[in-house]
Amino acid sequence: MSGTTEMHSAIVPPQGVWWTDANKHERVWVIIAFIWCMVLFAMMPLWHFKGGQNPSGIRGKTTAAAFSERVNRMVTEFKVAEENGIAVVEPPPGSDVYMLAQMWRWYPVLKLKKGATYTLHLSALDVNHGFGLNPLNLNFQVVPGYDYGLRITPNSAGDFRVVCNEFCGIGHHTMVGRIIVTE
Amino acid sequence: MTDKMIEGLAARFRNCPVTGLKIDKDAETLIKLNAVVAVVMLLVGATAALLLVLTRWQAVHLLPADWYYRMLTAHGLNMLIFFIIFFEMAILYFAGPIILGSRLPAPKLGYANFALMVIGALLVDIEVFRGKADVLFTSYVPLRASPAYYLGIILFAVGTLLVVLHFLAVLVVAKKEQTYAGSMPLVTFGALTAAIIAVITLLHGAAIFVPTFLWSLGLMDIDAEVYRVVFWGLGHSSQQINVSAHVAVWYLMAGLTVGGVVPNEKISRIAFGLYILFISMASAHHLLVDPGMGPAWKVWNTSYAMYLAVFASMVHGFTVPASMEMGQRLNGFTKGRFEWLAKAPWGDPGFSGTVLSVVIFGFGGGITGVTIGTEQINIIAHNTLKVPGHFHVTVVGGTALAFMALTYYVLPLIFKKKVAFWGMAKLQPWVFGIGISMLGSAMTFLGSFGVPRRHWDITFSGAPFTLEFPAATNLFFAMFGIGGLIAVTGAFMFIAIAVVSVFFGKNVTDADLKPGVAGIPQGVGKLPTQQYQIDPAFERTGAPGTVVLVGIFLACFALYYFVNWQALSFLWKVG
Numbered sequence: 001m002s003g004t005t006e007m008h009s010a011i012v013p014p015q016g017v018w019w020t021d022a023n024k025h026e027r028v029w030v031i032i033a034f035i036w037c038m039v040l041f042a043m044m045p046l047w048h049f050k051g052g053q054n055p056s057g058i059r060g061k062t063t064a065a066a067f068s069e070r071v072n073r074m075v076t077e078f079k080v081a082e083e084n085g086i087a088v089v090e091p092p093p094g095s096d097v098y099m100l101a102q103m104w105r106w107y108p109v110l111k112l113k114k115g116a117t118y119t120l121h122l123s124a125l126d127v128n129h130g131f132g133l134n135p136l137n138l139n140f141q142v143v144p145g146y147d148y149g150l151r152i153t154p155n156s157a158g159d160f161r162v163v164c165n166e167f168c169g170i171g172h173h174t175m176v177g178r179i180i181v182t183e
Numbered sequence: 184m185t186d187k188m189i190e191g192l193a194a195r196f197r198n199c200p201v202t203g204l205k206i207d208k209d210a211e212t213l214i215k216l217n218a219v220v221a222v223v224m225l226l227v228g229a230t231a232a233l234l235l236v237l238t239r240w241q242a243v244h245l246l247p248a249d250w251y252y253r254m255l256t257a258h259g260l261n262m263l264i265f266f267i268i269f270f271e272m273a274i275l276y277f278a279g280p281i282i283l284g285s286r287l288p289a290p291k292l293g294y295a296n297f298a299l300m301v302i303g304a305l306l307v308d309i310e311v312f313r314g315k316a317d318v319l320f321t322s323y324v325p326l327r328a329s330p331a332y333y334l335g336i337i338l339f340a341v342g343t344l345l346v347v348l349h350f351l352a353v354l355v356v357a358k359k360e361q362t363y364a365g366s367m368p369l370v371t372f373g374a375l376t377a378a379i380i381a382v383i384t385l386l387h388g389a390a391i392f393v394p395t396f397l398w399s400l401g402l403m404d405i406d407a408e409v410y411r412v413v414f415w416g417l418g419h420s421s422q423q424i425n426v427s428a429h430v431a432v433w434y435l436m437a438g439l440t441v442g443g444v445v446p447n448e449k450i451s452r453i454a455f456g457l458y459i460l461f462i463s464m465a466s467a468h469h470l471l472v473d474p475g476m477g478p479a480w481k482v483w484n485t486s487y488a489m490y491l492a493v494f495a496s497m498v499h500g501f502t503v504p505a506s507m508e509m510g511q512r513l514n515g516f517t518k519g520r521f522e523w524l525a526k527a528p529w530g531d532p533g534f535s536g537t538v539l540s541v542v543i544f545g546f547g548g549g550i551t552g553v554t555i556g557t558e559q560i561n562i563i564a565h566n567t568l569k570v571p572g573h574f575h576v577t578v579v580g581g582t583a584l585a586f587m588a589l590t591y592y593v594l595p596l597i598f599k600k601k602v603a604f605w606g607m608a609k610l611q612p613w614v615f616g617i618g619i620s621m622l623g624s625a626m627t628f629l630g631s632f633g634v635p636r637r638h639w640d641i642t643f644s645g646a647p648f649t650l651e652f653p654a655a656t657n658l659f660f661a662m663f664g665i666g667g668l669i670a671v672t673g674a675f676m677f678i679a680i681a682v683v684s685v686f687f688g689k690n691v692t693d694a695d696l697k698p699g700v701a702g703i704p705q706g707v708g709k710l711p712t713q714q715y716q717i718d719p720a721f722e723r724t725g726a727p728g729t730v731v732l733v734g735i736f737l738a739c740f741a742l743y744y745f746v747n748w749q750a751l752s753f754l755w756k757v758g
Contacts, residue, residue, distance in 0.1 A: 004716040004717060004718060004719070005716075005717055005718075005719045005722065006714065006715070006716060006717075007444040007445070007509070007513070007714075007715045007717055007721075007722070008444060008445065008713060008714040008715070009434075009437070009438030009439075009442065009443060009444055009445065009506075009510070009713040009714070010368055010369035010370045010373075010431075010434035010435055010437070010438050010443075010445050010506070011202075011282055011368050011369075011370050011435060011438055011439075011713060012368055012438075012713050012714055013363045013364060013365035013366055013367060013368050014365050014366050014368075014369075014445075014448050015364065015365040015366075016365070018366065018448035018449060019448075019449050020447065020448075020449060021447075022446065022447035022449070022450050023446065023447070023722050023723060023725040023726075024723070024725055025501075025505070025725035025726050025727070025729070025730050026446055026447055026450060026501060026502065026505065026725065026726075029497075029498070029501045029730070029733055030450065030498060030501075032737070033494050033497035033498060033501075034489075034494055036497070036737065036740070036741075037486075037489055037490035037491070037493055037494045037497075038489065038490075040486065040490050040493065040553060040557070040744070041482075041486045041488055041489060041490055043557065043748070044482045044485070044486065044557060044558045044559065045482060047558075047559045047748075048478060048482075051559060051751075051752065052752065052754075052756040052757070052758070053559055053562055053751050053752070053754050053755075053756065053757050053758070054478065054558075054559055054757070054758040055471060055472045055478070055481070055558065055559065055561065055562055055757075055758075056477065056478045056758055057474065057758070059474045059475070059476075059477065083647075084647040084648070085647075086647060105647070117756075122474070126325070127323070127325050127326050127407075128323045128326075128407060128411075130565070130566040130635070132566065132567070132633060132635055133633075134633045134650060134652075135632075135633060135652075135653070136633070136754055136755065137563050137567065137631065137632065137633035137754075138562060138563070138754055138755065138757065139472060139561075139562060139563070139564070139565040139566055139567060139633075140472045140474075140562070140565070141411075141470075141472050141473045141474065141565065141566070142474075143407050143408050143411070143473060143474055143475065144325065144407045145406060145407055145408065146407075146408055146474040146475060147474065148473075148474035150757050150758070151756075151757065151758050152755055152756065152757045153755060153756035153757075154755050155754075155755050155756065156755070161648055161650040163633075163635055163638075163643070163650065164635075165565075165566035165567065165635035165636065165637075165638065166323075166566055166637070167252065167319050167323075167326075167637045167638075168326075169317075169326070170248055170249055170252070170317075171645075172252075172637075172638065172639065173248065173638055173639045173640040173641070173643055173644070173645075173646070174643065174644070174645040174646045174647075175646065176643050176646035176647060176648045176649075176650055177648070178648045
């Protein structure tokens with residue numbers, strides 16, 4: 001019959017050809033949703049060119065022994081103080097700085113200069129850890145066997161804390177480190 | 184065919200007095216078994232949830248550290264894996280044999296698979312509660328659990344894979360024996376999508392848990408980053424099973440509750456297909472701030488340049504409410520843009536639960552998920568409470584709530600029992616939905632202050648340096664605690680209703696099948712029309728109310744998305 005068409009619920013098997021055009025509302029929404037998804041995509045490459053915060057870094061494999069050695073070398077060279085038994089180091093601006101994660105501490109305490117750029121290397125000795133810089137809310141995954149070298153430029157001075165935000169065993173909550181940024 | 188064979192075949196089926204569907208009795212039994220076990224798992228998971236809320240809410244801080252992490256492990260596994268997957272197995276037994284009116288090709292295999300899954304789940308839970316697997320849901324190597332734990336996961340996964348293959352066999356048998364004419368219904372198509380993604384997911388699961396099992400026995404080494412990559416091939420795709428399954432449930436419930444129609448079969452099916460094609464590697468968004476992969480890999484595998492899985496969800500986000508709107512309009516609620524919504528059966532928990540699931544999943548889960556899953560924005564979200572804030576509104580407010588809504592129809596239609604505590608049942612989706620929304624929002628706010636997830640004590644007692652989060656976090660922790668308690672209450676209400684209905688409920692009689700009977704959801708009392716002959720002009724009126732709703736959705740999405748970019752731009756330069 002020419003006058004009627006059939007519509008059905010989702011439990012009814014469609015008969016004949018159901019590859020038909022959608023109504024106007026649905027078509028328009030499909031187009032808008034698609035364009036929006038393209039915007040979502042475009043923002044990521046765009047931010048690599050125009051934005052200042054990207055998780056790219058210098059990525060490489062390492063070992064617990066090799067990374068520890070580089071950390072210790074930095075500590076020997078640039079140690080300026082000790083706090084709660086943890087060395088405080090002040091490497092020169094532009095240098096490679098290291099932070100080692102292990103159950104359950106961040107080592108050492110870093111002293112940085114505002115506005116200077118450093119390459120911050122993160123790695124773990126034992127299990128996964130999470131680098132969470134507070135109160136900034138800047139977070140990276142720290143994986144044993146991998147060296148994550150991030151170029152950072154502190155734009156604010158202050159006394160920052162590094163919390164571990166990846167579960168690493170029973171003492172996880174005691175794992176707090178420190179980064180000091182001076183003017 | 185001999186008389187005896189015909190008799191045998193007839194004995195396998197009963198006819199549903201409400202829907203007219205031909206129901207295979209073994210499939211029906213397997214639905215019941217899986218649903219009952221799912222609810223038991225929900226009980227374990229919800230009890231753990233209560234203890235976790237009362238621990239993380241720093242004002243209470245109930246559990247000691249070891250039990251906090253143990254309960255967190257149990258909560259993740261029992262909710263995200265056992266409850267949801269047992270329920271999904273029930274959905275596969277419904278969407279295959281029952282909707283298609285087919286026999287189950289291998290009932291004995293069905294029972295064996297079920298037994299295998301139960302054994303696997305029990306083994307996992309025993310190991311967790313014995314304290315042999317304090318590794319959380321993700322069990323990131325080199326954190327180590329006992330070999331029995333990994334073995335339990337493997338047994339459970341094998342059982343699941345066999346159920347999925349059995350479902351695929353049903354589709355073949357139904358087609359061959361011509362138990363239905365035309366194309367398979369959209370609900371079955373959605374379930375098929377979930378099944379295909381389940382196969383992909385479970386293969387990833389084998390690729391990671393078999394080596395991990397061997398590693399736990401000391402037989403091989405596993406790289407910590409490789410584990411993370413392959414694990415999320417399992418971990419994230421499994422969430423896409425949930426999405427496909429609950430979207431299929433949305434379409435099903437739209438039909439059963441208000442006679443919702445499929446606005447366009449082509450669009451909805453393409454959208455399901457996109458889930459299969461564009462999700463399997465979206466595990467990438469768990470690894471955005473990992474040292475393992477470069478930016479090109481991250482950007483590409485998060486989006487495939489087009490975010491077509493997000494696009495698919497946005498399409499369903501239109502077509503599901505449009506389905507309800509058009510169904511209501513066909514039933515005479517045609518005034519203005521929103522009469523269909525205002526006069527909807529809000530007293531039917533099957534309907535209210537479905538609508539809340541759509542809203543919470545879309546506005547809560549969808550928007551936050553895409554935003555924090557953006558490569559750079561992940562820097563201000565990774566491993567903070569924003570992450571569980573996101574997935575509690577997708578998988579709990581979305582998937583679990585959709586399954587609860589469906590349960591209100593499964594009880595009378597499959598168990599043939601009236602819904603117990605009918606007054607409470609009408610409230611339950613609201614209690615659960617509001618609670619989980621409060622919890623999810625509070626977690627999202629807390630995460631934006633940098634509060635870590637999976638953390639026993641954010642006062643950091645015993646740490647070498649002190650750290651205090653801003654005072655505002657106290658307020659949000661109170662909101663988290665209250666929301667969590669409300670959500671847990673909603674879960675316990677659901678469990679009480681389901682258990683009492685199944686084991687002590689009144690049987691549904693033919694006399695009950697009319698509108699307005701307590702314990703009988705509206706769509707069961709009088710099933711709405713499922714097939715309409717209509718004037719072609721109707722189709723052109725479309726869904727003007729839904730247009731407004733999705734417009735509001737897109738505005739919220741854009742706002743939240745760009746506010747997060749702005750917050751990111753204030754940070755230290757990092758790259």
